[in-house]
Amino acid sequence: MSATMTSPPRDRAEPRHAAPRRARRALGGRRWRALVGAAYATPTAVVVGLFFLVPLVLVGWMSLHRWPLLGKPTLNLPDNFTGIADDELVESAVWFTLKYTAVMTALLFVVAFGLALLVQHRRRGVGFLRTAFLLPMAVGFASASLLFLGLLSDEIGPVNDLLSWLGLVDGYVSWTSGSPETALGSAVVLVLWRFAGFNMLVLLTGLQAIPPDVYEAARIDGANRWQTFHRITLPLMRPTIALVLTVMSTGSLLAFDQFWILTRGGPDNSTTSLVMVIYREAFVRLDLGSAAGISVALLVVLVVVNVVQFRVLRRRSE
Amino acid sequence: MSGSSTASRWGHHITGTALAILFLSPLLWSGFASLRTDTGFGLENYARLFTSDNGVRPHHVLNSVVVSALTVGATLFVATLGGYAFGRFRFPGRDVLFLLTLAILMVPYATILIALYVLLGWLGLEDSLIGLSLVLTMFQLPFSIFMMRNSFEAVPLELEEAARVDGCDTVGTLVRVMLPAVRPGLITVGLFAFLTSWSEFFAPLILLNSTDTFTTTLAVVNMRTASHGSIDYAALEAGVVFMALPCLVLFAFMQRSYVRGFTSGALKG
Numbered sequence: 216m217s218a219t220m221t222s223p224p225r226d227r228a229e230p231r232h233a234a235p236r237r238a239r240r241a242l243g244g245r246r247w248r249a250l251v252g253a254a255y256a257t258p259t260a261v262v263v264g265l266f267f268l269v270p271l272v273l274v275g276w277m278s279l280h281r282w283p284l285l286g287k288p289t290l291n292l293p294d295n296f297t298g299i300a301d302d303e304l305v306e307s308a309v310w311f312t313l314k315y316t317a318v319m320t321a322l323l324f325v326v327a328f329g330l331a332l333l334v335q336h337r338r339r340g341v342g343f344l345r346t347a348f349l350l351p352m353a354v355g356f357a358s359a360s361l362l363f364l365g366l367l368s369d370e371i372g373p374v375n376d377l378l379s380w381l382g383l384v385d386g387y388v389s390w391t392s393g394s395p396e397t398a399l400g401s402a403v404v405l406v407l408w409r410f411a412g413f414n415m416l417v418l419l420t421g422l423q424a425i426p427p428d429v430y431e432a433a434r435i436d437g438a439n440r441w442q443t444f445h446r447i448t449l450p451l452m453r454p455t456i457a458l459v460l461t462v463m464s465t466g467s468l469l470a471f472d473q474f475w476i477l478t479r480g481g482p483d484n485s486t487t488s489l490v491m492v493i494y495r496e497a498f499v500r501l502d503l504g505s506a507a508g509i510s511v512a513l514l515v516v517l518v519v520v521n522v523v524q525f526r527v528l529r530r531r532s533e
Numbered sequence: 534m535s536g537s538s539t540a541s542r543w544g545h546h547i548t549g550t551a552l553a554i555l556f557l558s559p560l561l562w563s564g565f566a567s568l569r570t571d572t573g574f575g576l577e578n579y580a581r582l583f584t585s586d587n588g589v590r591p592h593h594v595l596n597s598v599v600v601s602a603l604t605v606g607a608t609l610f611v612a613t614l615g616g617y618a619f620g621r622f623r624f625p626g627r628d629v630l631f632l633l634t635l636a637i638l639m640v641p642y643a644t645i646l647i648a649l650y651v652l653l654g655w656l657g658l659e660d661s662l663i664g665l666s667l668v669l670t671m672f673q674l675p676f677s678i679f680m681m682r683n684s685f686e687a688v689p690l691e692l693e694e695a696a697r698v699d700g701c702d703t704v705g706t707l708v709r710v711m712l713p714a715v716r717p718g719l720i721t722v723g724l725f726a727f728l729t730s731w732s733e734f735f736a737p738l739i740l741l742n743s744t745d746t747f748t749t750t751l752a753v754v755n756m757r758t759a760s761h762g763s764i765d766y767a768a769l770e771a772g773v774v775f776m777a778l779p780c781l782v783l784f785a786f787m788q789r790s791y792v793r794g795f796t797s798g799a800l801k802g
């Protein structure tokens with residue numbers, strides 16, 4: 216073992232009988248090595264402890280208090296939580312966020328899977344396609360939202376002209392603020408453009424982990440394309456699909472940038488997401504306790520959803 | 534037989550090309566829109582981006598550079614040491630700490646940023662670029678630690694043994710032998726940390742509140758949200774291009790190693 220090289224000098228200074236000393240030195244060496252390992256892990260422990268665990272406890276503590284942005288907090292359990300139930304904007308934001316999550320996750324999954332299947336095999340031009348689909352990922356999400364704000368605008372955007380030239384729309388459509396449906400649609404298209412490539416990449420790693428001889432065997436058995444996809448690709452992809460769906464639904468439940476920038480939550484708060492409500496409580500109404508209350512509720516939902524999702528998928532794969 | 538496979542190859546090519554055009558066209562359009570002016574083409578939109586009343590100022594760009602540099606540096610430092618510890622050492626609390634780090638993914642962002650805002654105030658780091666960088670580093674850790682642990686685990690044990698026989702202590706082994714061996718992982722982690730911290734919007738929005746500390750992203754978005762009447766869309770597109778260009782260039786250069794690092798490290802194990 217490596218013990219002799221890394222043992223502390225203290226051990227060497229104590230002359231003892233040879234055999235026990237070797238044992239002690241081996242033990243001390245192992246302990247020393249554990250100490251060195253712990254030392255290397257210390258920065259991680261500090262960052263995780265201070266900036267993750269402490270805020271996690273703090274957000275729970277805050278949710279029990281009336282906590283103004285300036286001034287002393289006072290205990291007010293359970294006002295922050297009963298306040299959530301009474302707030303009409305919270306209620307509409309919950310429904311909107313759930314609707315958005317369902318629509319977004321389904322569409323993003325179908326598009327990303329389609330792209331992954333399209334670029335699955337190495338052939339001419341596939342490298343270019345992968346780059347084209349991945350490139351939007353390099354643009355920050357806030358920048359991408361601004362990009363689409365211009366793209367869909369009537370002032371400088373080409374979308375309206377293009378669509379009316381094709382005869383698909385009649386005259387001027389205000390995509391991002393005209394109606395709840397077009398505002399939601401604008402955000403969905405933006406997210407598809409920005410995130411399809413990333414999810415394609417994750418699904419691609421799952422596709423490429425399937426051994427080629429499984430496909431070969433299916434081909435020999437005379438399975439057609441659909442059967443191969445349905446009976447082989449999908450079941451073997453289950454862990455990757457679970458990961459991708461979890462990330463997509465979590466991301467959608469926490470949607471903020473796209474609505475804050477693209478639709479401003481409108482028209483008439485119809486595209487106001489839950490995280491936008493948290494922001495409003497904290498920095499517009501200056502009530503950090505109420506914001507913490509909604510955060511805790513959202514946190515519990517997220518953890519429950521993730522745990523259930525993992526349980527279900529693990530049971531199925533057994 | 535060969536007829537149908539030729540047809541399917543053409544179908545593949547045409548679908549692929551059409552989709553590639555669809556995905557690339559918004560990027561190309563934003564470049565075009567940022568350069569188009571009333572009279573033709575020029576840099577007037579960029580000039581307005583940097584001179585209009587609530588436009589971008591040089592110190593906003595500097596703030597972004599500082600935050601990105603601090604985040605990339607801190608992420609590489611913490612993740613390298615942590616990855617080495619998790620990949621090569623056994624110590625009490627190792628598995629608990631590793632799971633806690635991954636749990637950051639389960640408890641995302643928006644839900645603890647309100648508490649982080651209060652906590653940074655207590656630490657005297659309110660409205661501070663250092664505080665923001667530390668928070669961004671924390672959010673990078675699950676991916677980065679996971680990636681670096683796998684990278685360190687993949688280095689052959691003999692390499693480390695040889696260094697030890699040559700008389701290196703663990704620090705010497707790490708610097709001289711291990712770091713060169715895990716370079717692809719380091720590049721992926723660093724690139725990811727840069728892309729995220731350079732473009733991040735929500736965390737700076739919460740944690741920074743004076744225009745002196747605004748990052749470029751905040752300043753550009755502010756041009757949209759602070760204007761109640763007409764929006765200067767062309768200047769906004771100039772801002773988009775200005776923000777995206779460094780990321781696109783880096784991404785194009787490093788895509789190969791990034792994708793390889795991703796597929797070999799991130800999702801294995």
